[in-house]
Amino acid sequence: MARTIQEVLDLIIAAVPGAPQAGSVDVLKSGDPAWEVTGIVTTFTASMDVLRQAVELGANLVITHEPTYYDHYDSDWLAGDPVVQAKRAFIEEHKLAIFRFHDYWHMHEPDGIITGMVRVLGWEAYKQEDEWMVVVIPGMTVGKLAASLKEKLALPIARVMGEPEQPCERIGLIVGAMPGDFQIKAFERWHLDAIICGETAEWQTCEYVRDANALGFNKALLIAGHAKSEEEGMHYLVEWLQPKVPELSITYIAVGDPVSLL
């Protein structure tokens, strides 16, 4: 059964309560909705490496969580940039359709990104019914939490605030790159001992946590990196989407943390 790009996107959007929304960034970034889908790739970000692998796989629909051209709306702010021009030419030459699945995947019930992260961390039993960004893990400490993240997310090192023996049973999963003020307020809002974030705002969140601990409050921060904090949600998308399009091949491509340690 042949399906068009639009038909696949319609199936996805129909499964998200409240979608579609006007002004959402979750639109087709390239390609023609009338094309027949030859295969699907899911990924955290449609990097050049991911696009090349999609071409090798013969997949013409790339479903990405993050933008293609480095800003939230993929506007033409960098239109004259040689990197953007070369990437756009590759996408056009290889007739790749790119769909951003960001807002709607977070709006899904439960949040698809958080679900993927909780699954890879093996924390389903610790989820809270009314607080979907919170897990409560009895006996957890900063050191054990850091070890867990390193093992399950394959981090070479854990970037941490808080002493290794510091208890942190109530943990907020503030994935992605939420603003510093949101991260700071999350501590009080959800009575958190620790936040696992993707990116942070060092001059805001980190300084708040530094002062909090200096004043005897029990606060910790674990910085997983943006890609590592969210990409398992795009991995989980394969399992979620496959039953809706059983005849199509869906491949998850990991991108990993872009930053190396020297």
Added chain:
Amino acid sequence: MARTIQEVLDLIIAAVPGAPQAGSVDVLKSGDPAWEVTGIVTTFTASMDVLRQAVELGANLVITHEPTYYDHYDSDWLAGDPVVQAKRAFIEEHKLAIFRFHDYWHMHEPDGIITGMVRVLGWEAYKQEDEWMVVVIPGMTVGKLAASLKEKLALPIARVMGEPEQPCERIGLIVGAMPGDFQIKAFERWHLDAIICGETAEWQTCEYVRDANALGFNKALLIAGHAKSEEEGMHYLVEWLQPKVPELSITYIAVGDPVSLL
């Protein structure tokens, strides 16, 4: 010769072309301008630890680059937060005057923060006359640059994008936490091979650099951390300020990177 807080601030502001500016964050955050100065502390951020050291030193004027209450304007967005309340109580109890020296220190000619960083890195000879955020270092590579940052800024590890042998002679010093779009455009604007930043926006700058390198462009990013990228500028402030107030004791207090590695 006794001096008031206001007299010291007037001396500082008078030495900055264009200062004072309406709407600047560089104002007195606590204390009374009429107090007599008992000693001065300079620092990247007026953390609890810095404030306690200031009290021990008997210094009642803290000159900080970053905010005291975790947002740019130190507004009352966190007024009910127990960390903020405890910090404010300490500041009031110990009669500490806190002056933020951010905009004006960057407006100083040359930029006081960049000057401090260039000095600690030993790069005075590589400065560019018309491009004050750029240094050009013949024969430099990403690996050598990372080693230099680790040594001179005492970083336990260098967070890097780019291969160690990748050449990077034209280097932008984009300290602090500049927005991702500014960092990305800086590559083209100044024809940079590499950017040394404080904080970055991984989903923007890092993905741009990842794609740029995948497409054969020569771009590198070295992430020093916000505090490490700017605090030597507050160290240099001691030398700059001392001749203006020769009778006062001025002490620089390093805060270091708030994040530990596990």
